[in-house]
Amino acid sequence: xxxxxxxxxxxxxxxxxxxxxxxxxxxxxxxxxxxxxxxxxxxxxxxxxxxxxxxxxxxxxxxxxxxxxxxxxxxxxxxxxxxxxxxxxxxxxxxxxxxxxxxxxxxxxxxxxxxxxxxxxxxxxxxxxxxxxxxxxxxxxxxxxxxxxxxxxxxxxxxxxxxxxxxxxxxxxxxxxxxxxxxxxxx
Amino acid sequence: xxxxxxxxxxxxxxxxxxxxxxxxxxxxxxxxxxxxxxxxxxxxxxxxxxxxxxxxxxxxxxxxxxxxxxxxxxxxxxxxxxxxxxxxxxxxxxxxxxxxxxxxxxxxxxxxxxxxxxxxxxxxxxxxxxxxxxxxxxxxxxxxxxxxxxxxxxxxxxxxxxxxxxxxxxxxxxxxxxxxxxxxxxx
DNA sequence: GATATTTGATTTACAGGTAAAACACTTGTT
DNA sequence: AACAAGTGTTTTACCTGTAAATCAAATATC
Numbered sequence: 060x061x062x063x064x065x066x067x068x069x070x071x072x073x074x075x076x077x078x079x080x081x082x083x084x085x086x087x088x089x090x091x092x093x094x095x096x097x098x099x100x101x102x103x104x105x106x107x108x109x110x111x112x113x114x115x116x117x118x119x120x121x122x123x124x125x126x127x128x129x130x131x132x133x134x135x136x137x138x139x140x141x142x143x144x145x146x147x148x149x150x151x152x153x154x155x156x157x158x159x160x161x162x163x164x165x166x167x168x169x170x171x172x173x174x175x176x177x178x179x180x181x182x183x184x185x186x187x188x189x190x191x192x193x194x195x196x197x198x199x200x201x202x203x204x205x206x207x208x209x210x211x212x213x214x215x216x217x218x219x220x221x222x223x224x225x226x227x228x229x230x231x232x233x234x235x236x237x238x239x240x241x242x243x244x245x246x
Numbered sequence: 247x248x249x250x251x252x253x254x255x256x257x258x259x260x261x262x263x264x265x266x267x268x269x270x271x272x273x274x275x276x277x278x279x280x281x282x283x284x285x286x287x288x289x290x291x292x293x294x295x296x297x298x299x300x301x302x303x304x305x306x307x308x309x310x311x312x313x314x315x316x317x318x319x320x321x322x323x324x325x326x327x328x329x330x331x332x333x334x335x336x337x338x339x340x341x342x343x344x345x346x347x348x349x350x351x352x353x354x355x356x357x358x359x360x361x362x363x364x365x366x367x368x369x370x371x372x373x374x375x376x377x378x379x380x381x382x383x384x385x386x387x388x389x390x391x392x393x394x395x396x397x398x399x400x401x402x403x404x405x406x407x408x409x410x411x412x413x414x415x416x417x418x419x420x421x422x423x424x425x426x427x428x429x430x431x432x433x
Numbered sequence: 434g435a436t437a438t439t440t441g442a443t444t445t446a447c448a449g450g451t452a453a454a455a456c457a458c459t460t461g462t463t
Numbered sequence: 464a465a466c467a468a469g470t471g472t473t474t475t476a477c478c479t480g481t482a483a484a485t486c487a488a489a490t491a492t493c
Binding site for chain 1: 269271272274278281285287291293301304307331402410418420421
């Protein structure tokens with residue numbers, strides 16, 4: 060959350076709400092425009108809101124996960140195994156969950172100790188490991204997922220159906236651009 | 247990033263791109279639907295994309311900030327001081343930047359050592375401190391902000407103007423809902 | 434006016450992440 | 464076959480954030 064991204068909750072809880080403009084990002088943008096009338100604050104209206112929404116959504120979604128004793132990152136890893144339906148190597152898991160290899164190593168250690176995943180060494184290439192869900196792991200993911208989706212559905216229920224579709228489509232467009240752009244930078 | 251949020255980059259960079267459906271979240275959602283055809287995966291299309299966009303945007307935006315030797319959180323704090331235009335207490339800064347008081351304390355320590363902010367004690371209530379930007383701090387923020395906005399503008403340039411406006415409006419609606427909902431939960 | 438409660442800020446202990454180095458193994462080169 | 468280079472994973476050192484405990488000072492209660 061950068062200042063230009065909205066700087067979090069804008070006016071804060073303490074000083075009387077968001078004012079006439081709507082959400083807290085609008086209030087932050089107004090502040091910036093007052094200080095720097097020459098700058099184009101347009102990008103903040105999108106990027107600030109995306110970041111703020113992400114922060115609030117993650118906070119809200121933590122509830123069902125934490126109840127199951129999992130961090131978001133851990134569930135992400137288990138979910139990758141569940142949805143692909145096959146074993147993955149640590150490296151693949153890192154790419155799949157968009158985190159570093161070192162982080163995956165740590166998580167695997169914990170999840171293995173908890174009996175949620177199992178490892179087996181590759182027979183041909185002895186550097187690589189293959190990770191799969193245990194029965195308990197699969198059951199845990201399948202147990203949490205419906206709750207999780209129901210929770211997300213409830214969180215979004217303030218926006219009506221057609222608007223949700225529009226939003227999904229626009230975000231898909233943006234995300235496609237961003238992913239293409241990043242891939243281009245990588246190459 | 248939860249598995250239901252899209253589990254990061256979906257198929258990863260390694261296995262041949264995103265397929266016919268568009269972005270990586272679409273690929274992840276397809277995987278989930280194949281495994282659990284009974285579940286409503288609708289929320290993922292929004293929440294997953296928001297989280298993924300936020301992750302990619304933050305990564306991209308780190309560049310101009312890091313060049314200036316600031317973390318996002320630090321810039322956020324400085325920005326809050328700059329845009330409000332007056333001193334803030336540590337507690338206000340915590341609310342303003344949506345982070346914990348302890349985190350603010352640490353950041354203030356570092357930023358003070360670097361000469362970017364100054365503290366002064368309140369005369370009436372000696373528990374509270376008042377924090378303000380130094381001249382160097384103000385100059386730094388004002389120097390970075392235009393770069394930052396230009397960078398954000400470039401990052402969004404793949405989406406045309408009208409769509410950006412739609413997106414901003416829809417996100418504002420969602421954010422308003424989320425913020426109201428959270429406030430309701432708090433109360 | 435003494436004592437309990439609340440409030441603002443900091444400290445402590447710890448969990449989790451990363452980058453860079455190290456390790457173990459494989460693959461390409463001569 | 465030996466050796467250089469590359470690849471997959473783990474280890475190390477470190478940094479940042481948080482929750483909970485602590486400290487200091489104000490306010491409320493009796």
